[in-house]
Amino acid sequence: MSREQKAVDRARKAFLTGRSKSLEYRVTQLKNLLRFVRERQSEIAEGLKKDLGRSEGGTPLYETLGLESEINLAVKYLKEWAAPRPVSKSMMTISDQVYIQPEPLGVALVIGAWNYPWAVTVGPLIGAIAAGNAAVIKPSEVSSHTSKVMEDLLPLYLDKELYPVVTGGVTETQELLKQRFDHIFYTGNGTVAKIIMEAAAKHLTPTTLELGGKSPCYIDNNCDLAIACRRIAWGKYSNCGQTCIAPDYILCDPSMQDRVIEEIKKNIKEFYTEDPKKCLDYGRIINQRHFKRLMALLEGSTIAVGGENDESECYIGPTVLRDVKPDAKVMQEEIFGPLLPILTVSGADEAIKFINQREKPLALYIFTSDNKLIKRMIAETSSGGVVANDCLMHFSVSSLPFGGVGHSGMGQYHGKYGFDNLSHLRGCLIKQLKMEGVNKMRYPPHTADKLGWARFFILKHVDFGSLGRMALVALMAVFVAVILQRYFTD
Amino acid sequence: MEKQVVDGLREVFQSGRSKPLQYRKQQLRALHRLITERQADIEQALKQDLNRNTYNTSLFELISIENDIKSAERDMADWAAPRSVKKNLNSALDDVYIKPEPLGVVLIIGTWNYPWAMILQPLVGAIAAGNAAVLKPSELSEHSARLVKELLPLYLDKDMYQVVTGGVPETQELLKQRFDHIFYTGSSTVGKLVMEAAARHLTPVTLELGGKSPCYVDKNCDIAVACRRITWGKFANCGQTCIAPDYILCEPSIQDRIVEEIQKTLLEFYQKDPKSSPDYCRIINTRHFDRVLALMNECTIALGGESDCSQCYIAPTVLKDVLPHFKIMQEEIFGPLLPIVTVNGLSEAINFINAREKPLALYVFSSDKTVIKRMLTETSSGGVTVNDVLMHYTIDTLPFGGVGNSGMGRYHGRHTFDQLSHHRACLIKSFAMESLNDARYPPLTAARLSKAKFFTQHRLCSCSGICVWAVIATLLAIGLLVALIVVLI
Numbered sequence: 005m006s007r008e009q010k011a012v013d014r015a016r017k018a019f020l021t022g023r024s025k026s027l028e029y030r031v032t033q034l035k036n037l038l039r040f041v042r043e044r045q046s047e048i049a050e051g052l053k054k055d056l057g058r059s060e061g062g063t064p065l066y067e068t069l070g071l072e073s074e075i076n077l078a079v080k081y082l083k084e085w086a087a088p089r090p091v092s093k094s095m096m097t098i099s100d101q102v103y104i105q106p107e108p109l110g111v112a113l114v115i116g117a118w119n120y121p122w123a124v125t126v127g128p129l130i131g132a133i134a135a136g137n138a139a140v141i142k143p144s145e146v147s148s149h150t151s152k153v154m155e156d157l158l159p160l161y162l163d164k165e166l167y168p169v170v171t172g173g174v175t176e177t178q179e180l181l182k183q184r185f186d187h188i189f190y191t192g193n194g195t196v197a198k199i200i201m202e203a204a205a206k207h208l209t210p211t212t213l214e215l216g217g218k219s220p221c222y223i224d225n226n227c228d229l230a231i232a233c234r235r236i237a238w239g240k241y242s243n244c245g246q247t248c249i250a251p252d253y254i255l256c257d258p259s260m261q262d263r264v265i266e267e268i269k270k271n272i273k274e275f276y277t278e279d280p281k282k283c284l285d286y287g288r289i290i291n292q293r294h295f296k297r298l299m300a301l302l303e304g305s306t307i308a309v310g311g312e313n314d315e316s317e318c319y320i321g322p323t324v325l326r327d328v329k330p331d332a333k334v335m336q337e338e339i340f341g342p343l344l345p346i347l348t349v350s351g352a353d354e355a356i357k358f359i360n361q362r363e364k365p366l367a368l369y370i371f372t373s374d375n376k377l378i379k380r381m382i383a384e385t386s387s388g389g390v391v392a393n394d395c396l397m398h399f400s401v402s403s404l405p406f407g408g409v410g411h412s413g414m415g416q417y418h419g420k421y422g423f424d425n426l427s428h429l430r431g432c433l434i435k436q437l438k439m440e441g442v443n444k445m446r447y448p449p450h451t452a453d454k455l456g457w458a459r460f461f462i463l464k465h466v467d468f469g470s471l472g473r474m475a476l477v478a479l480m481a482v483f484v485a486v487i488l489q490r491y492f493t494d
Numbered sequence: 495m496e497k498q499v500v501d502g503l504r505e506v507f508q509s510g511r512s513k514p515l516q517y518r519k520q521q522l523r524a525l526h527r528l529i530t531e532r533q534a535d536i537e538q539a540l541k542q543d544l545n546r547n548t549y550n551t552s553l554f555e556l557i558s559i560e561n562d563i564k565s566a567e568r569d570m571a572d573w574a575a576p577r578s579v580k581k582n583l584n585s586a587l588d589d590v591y592i593k594p595e596p597l598g599v600v601l602i603i604g605t606w607n608y609p610w611a612m613i614l615q616p617l618v619g620a621i622a623a624g625n626a627a628v629l630k631p632s633e634l635s636e637h638s639a640r641l642v643k644e645l646l647p648l649y650l651d652k653d654m655y656q657v658v659t660g661g662v663p664e665t666q667e668l669l670k671q672r673f674d675h676i677f678y679t680g681s682s683t684v685g686k687l688v689m690e691a692a693a694r695h696l697t698p699v700t701l702e703l704g705g706k707s708p709c710y711v712d713k714n715c716d717i718a719v720a721c722r723r724i725t726w727g728k729f730a731n732c733g734q735t736c737i738a739p740d741y742i743l744c745e746p747s748i749q750d751r752i753v754e755e756i757q758k759t760l761l762e763f764y765q766k767d768p769k770s771s772p773d774y775c776r777i778i779n780t781r782h783f784d785r786v787l788a789l790m791n792e793c794t795i796a797l798g799g800e801s802d803c804s805q806c807y808i809a810p811t812v813l814k815d816v817l818p819h820f821k822i823m824q825e826e827i828f829g830p831l832l833p834i835v836t837v838n839g840l841s842e843a844i845n846f847i848n849a850r851e852k853p854l855a856l857y858v859f860s861s862d863k864t865v866i867k868r869m870l871t872e873t874s875s876g877g878v879t880v881n882d883v884l885m886h887y888t889i890d891t892l893p894f895g896g897v898g899n900s901g902m903g904r905y906h907g908r909h910t911f912d913q914l915s916h917h918r919a920c921l922i923k924s925f926a927m928e929s930l931n932d933a934r935y936p937p938l939t940a941a942r943l944s945k946a947k948f949f950t951q952h953r954l955c956s957c958s959g960i961c962v963w964a965v966i967a968t969l970l971a972i973g974l975l976v977a978l979i980v981v982l983i
Contacts, residue, residue, distance in 0.1 A: 093891075286936075393924060401585050403590070405592065409918070446726065448726075
């Protein structure tokens, strides 16, 4: 038996003991996870610095604060999320119990990515634990230092049978994908996602795929350009552009281009000083392969800002490209780096057309003071999520489902969605063995009369909610009448 | 041909024709007219496919479709409206909501046992959610397939909703095309192939599959009523129902009583000769006839067992003392054979169920609440009905779908709409309050970080209109109650 097979087997056996069923157990594990995040900040930060050149402040801001928030949310609301959810009844079920019961699926596989290794590996894990599953955690080998921290330290805090960490590269992942899981949660790129879904199909395993794409950023003439560019610069150059929801490219009117470039240049200087290479808050490209890939994307485009690079450090300075053409190299794939191309379009119509000719992105950004335009752009395009007048922020609103559509992915998570995504929502109908007379209409021999009754009971819609409210109002009216009568006769 | 169909539909979808709710309602009304005006034709087709009689057709297919259409028309505005969510301090001043959007072109692959419901119920949700759709009815129920191909374009917008008929090669060709969602009802074997094909385009899937739905009869229950309900659910449509009670688990002491009660009920439902009862259906074709008949081989027949291959007729049959290793316990029966497997109590029944794949439905008959509670908490299944069979299917507020080998995804009522929509997260900010954002900009100092921490950690409630009214109404009611008491005393 391979190491991967053993880990999955052990996780399944541990799941079948039923110990993750109790809410107390899940809360304990979640609280342990919280302790881990808090107690091991320095190890986490150290790993991230080695992998991505992340500054010390970057660790909580981009990774652990979000995790703490999600864990606290899950601990606070777990009882509510896991409780039976009653649904509205019909005339036929008026005396029955009708509800949806969330249940664990079994053993989940969480495959993480390297760009925010904690957020996208532990993030889904929170939902898996809260929903009562076991989970095999496969961190990305590309962020190798972080992967080692996970492998060494997570077992010291979490149930090591229920939540094993399995490290490795392509071979180990392929071995894992041969095993049978009850859900596979993958964050990464579309090419690998297809392979994962194909592997999942062999076991009829549902998948959540958090992928990417080219997230467009439209800047309207009518907007506060200084603030817009500040927010865009932050969203683009955080983590050196290696963010699945980074604004990939800008669409704007030709008349705005120069000002956009000027404003972004200003903000780059403010955030990262005159020499971003020396600035602690500016990261690095993850490895040589991606460095080379990004440098190749510059081909054929005009550099307006930046362009400095140093292969020995995998350093590429914050870069803006101007007058980029749709067929330029940089427009053919998700950039995932600190290159910000600007394409000029004449107005929102052309921008919408441009966006719709391409695959549905993970995020869409619109900068405008015109609310009508925001509504229009949302109505006439599609994307995983959308933020108007800022970047990235929908990721941190835990009551919003985070996920893609089309090539940018399937399934959603964060907050309750993370819980629901990794649960089976079982439809339950509890009847009694009495009132058998009512069932006559469904039994053979079938007659027109019986059918008539069946139609009546099934199709007649009674809004018990509003009936109840009306009854309450009537009761209150009676109270008022009695009070008034007493008052006037006293 | 299939590529042309899909490309054409996508083009029309992208023109935005199905965006307005008015359009969608119009199409749903047209669909309603189809099933009411052409009911006789539909009944005729089903009679030829499955020997279904007119009442059966209505009861098992048309009423469910009608119900879904009615609730979609009535509630569509509510379903399609932006849904507000709870904010945190960071987003306190923003507009935060989820916007349901159409996915695009949906492929609906139907099956032959309830050929109209399995195709049209998903279609109702696809239309309501604003998608275009390709319908691929099962070629096994060939009369229904032909009829739906003929009728749909006469009622619905043929540029948005098309029917493609055919067998395996046509389905394979369809599966090569790119869809925005594939909704498949059928077997687990083909389900895997559908999902594999979908993977090539990263297309999400809903798979409504099957399995062996266990039916546990506790000795502590009204066995007569239990058997009546089980008999109805098992032998309707000649056992060819994805959520039919596949087999019974019970203690040896009540096995004979169960056989007796089922016999009584069968006489009442289908009279002495079910073959001549207008309410008893036939097996879909000779291949399945042979398959089902062969499952009886090792078993002891307690009731029935008669068959007539010229009519694909198999009598309602009950098999007793069936052992777990018999052929009949190795696959979903999908026919009118009801095996009884004896177990020594609830724990053994639960172990038996858990040793097998998660079924689409689970049934338990008992007057004992603790038995019911244990059965529900210690097993898993797509759905569950206690003290009856099939009925959770009819409740459109319950999500209908499988888990594990019995499927993924869910539908019925609003759940179909949600399943065939994209729930787009929307965050609308303004340019104001930029100073609050300082916390996140480099240089990342300790002061900035603690500010960021403060804003992400705290949540606000979402004050929706209903919430406010509920609070006001409650306070008013309490106030009045107090006043009433004061006045009366």
